[in-house]
Amino acid sequence: MTLSKAHDVILLVDDDPVIRILMRKALTSSVELIIEASNGEEAIELFKRYSPDLILLDVSMDNMDGFECCSIIRALPEGDNVAIIMVTALDQPQDIQKAFNVGATDFMTKPVKWPLLSHRIQYVLKANKTIKELTKSKNKLAKAQSIAHLGSWEWDFKTESLDCSDEVYRIVGIAPHQAQMTLSYLIEVVHPDDRDFVRSTVLNALQTKQPYDIEYRVLNTSGEVITVHDVTDITFDFGEPKLNGTLHDITTRKKTEQEISYYAFYDTLTDLPNRRKFLMQLDSAIANAQRHANKLALLFIDLDSFKKINDTLGHKAGDELLCQAAQRIKDSIRDSDNLAVGELTKFNEQHIGRLGGDEFTLILSDLTDFDSVANIAQRIIDSLSKPYFIQGIKSFISASIGISFYPDDGITADILLQHADTAMYEVKNNGKNSYQLFSHEKHQSLMARLKTEAELREAIQCGDQLELYYQPQYNVITSQAVGYEALLRWNHPTKGILSPIDFMAVAENSGLIIEIGKWVLVEACTQAKMLQDKHIDFKRMAVNLSALQFNDENIYDYVKFAIDHTQVSPHLLELEITESAIIRNVDDAIALLVKLKDLGVKLAIDDFGTGYSSLNYLRNFPIDTLKIDKSFVDEIVTNPKDAAIARTIIQLAMNLELSTIAEGVEQTEQFEILKSLGCNDIQGYLYSKALPAKKLWEK
The missing domain is CATH 3.30.450.20 (PAS domain)
Structure with missing residues (x-):
């Protein structure tokens, strides 16, 4: 074991005790710890124990000479760090060379010049310490280099x-x-x-x-x-x-940089380029097409009904389906299809991208005709429409594809992508599972719808552009106004008063109808409360509920809030609901209608006879009124079939103990026929157009 030491240790090795005494005496004044060995074997053991800083080693000894002893010590742990001075009476060059060959640091010849020994030893010790420090620094540097x-x-x-x-x-x-x-x-x-x-x-x-x-x-x-x-x-x-x-x-x-680059530019689920990477590739493809005066096509692929897979089977199943869909898109492209920049006759999947969710994109370049693009689009649709087996369950989806062309439909990546997206939504609106080329006319229509939506949002926020008009409903016997239908108007800052036909489709598609509907309920109930307090003949305030409103999970709360907030009598509020909205989910519709009836409100079927007219749901639904659609009233005088339909609706209502209201009555002859058939109430231009709230108090 090597002992710790705070001072220099010198080992004297000589089989002559007199020499060792003389050496100790010469060194005592400059060295604090001196140990002695009388032979090579003993020197090796003392070295292992003390790990001396310097050894004075006699060459000529019995059994093991100094050369062998030096060689053995150098091979031991820490053997490289000790200074060894060979002491020899031999002065032949070959002997000196042998001393250095076995690892001697220096040599001294006998007889030793004792007065100089101490100085010689101190010099060697100092030199050895320097070597040790250099070695230590070198080892540290080597270790640091290895780590780094x-x-x-x-x-x-x-x-x-x-x-x-x-x-x-x-x-x-x-x-x-x-x-x-x-x-x-x-x-x-x-x-x-x-x-x-x-x-x-x-x-x-x-x-x-x-x-x-x-x-x-x-x-x-x-x-x-x-x-x-x-x-x-x-x-x-x-x-x-x-x-x-x-x-x-x-x-x-x-590798880390490559991984970072991968996560920045690739979709980790499908290994396809993500939106950022794909747009870079599209820019490159456009530049190439521009240089060679070629055309390219951009396909925007959206999976139909993918949300249903996620909702029913879970997101893991959805991810599996996306991976399969991505592979099918790749497999739908044949080697002969022209796809990639610089590789126009060979498929390059780098030009298929996943923009996010269930949206994929594909670049087709070096085009000569539209038919090749159409064939590829149809192959993709056919492939994606085949059954999927996800978690052992057979599932189906389809795809809607929009196509735009460079340079016909745009000269930048953003415009081409926007126009392909527009074309894809046209497919969605027309039944899905097909492809559609971008149309500038349809694009203008879409831009107009987007502008209308933005302006409608602003109208909702500012709160002073929307207002209700009220069309009176008259009793056919007394000709007295017994109720009103609340009709929405938009006082547009530049277009003037707009009726629902100008913006209701936008409100429905954007979901803004929910916020608008909440406001309409409160506003109509507020007016109904005022009419209730002033007119004893007032019987109803009719408010239309769109299909989206009726199927909103919070519609009951919205109606109850309007009643509670305005303190109107619930029976004065009549909710008009279309047949199509009710028939979507009969069981849920019945439950909701019963809850609404429990509030005390009245319920009317709007536009009765134009949708899914069914005696079965009339028998089961808690309905109070049937509204005869204007389409049956328009030609009731001249068209016997319309008159027969009106007669049937009115007779059906009587048999079911329901009241009837005919809308769109504009002629006296129409009024007389409806009166003769037993219709209860009417509304239309024959008596009055829809009126702003302030006009109600002038009547």
């Missing part, structure tokens, strides 16, 4: 040999100093694709004596590809230039 994967090398421009650290050897895949590192060998292990670049860089440094800073790949002896960063500098030793370099293994960093 950073090697160092030096080239004197004169020879092929390079002076390299151990880490350089590791990078190229050979054991340190297994072979002489030369410039030729180092260039030889450079990756073939980078070799000419590295060779020319080094030759330029040789000619110009200028440093360089480059990155390249090394193919080491194990076949591993390592990326290195090679940075150099020029130094001068005694006026002679040298090229000093550091070789940094940046393979891990490069």
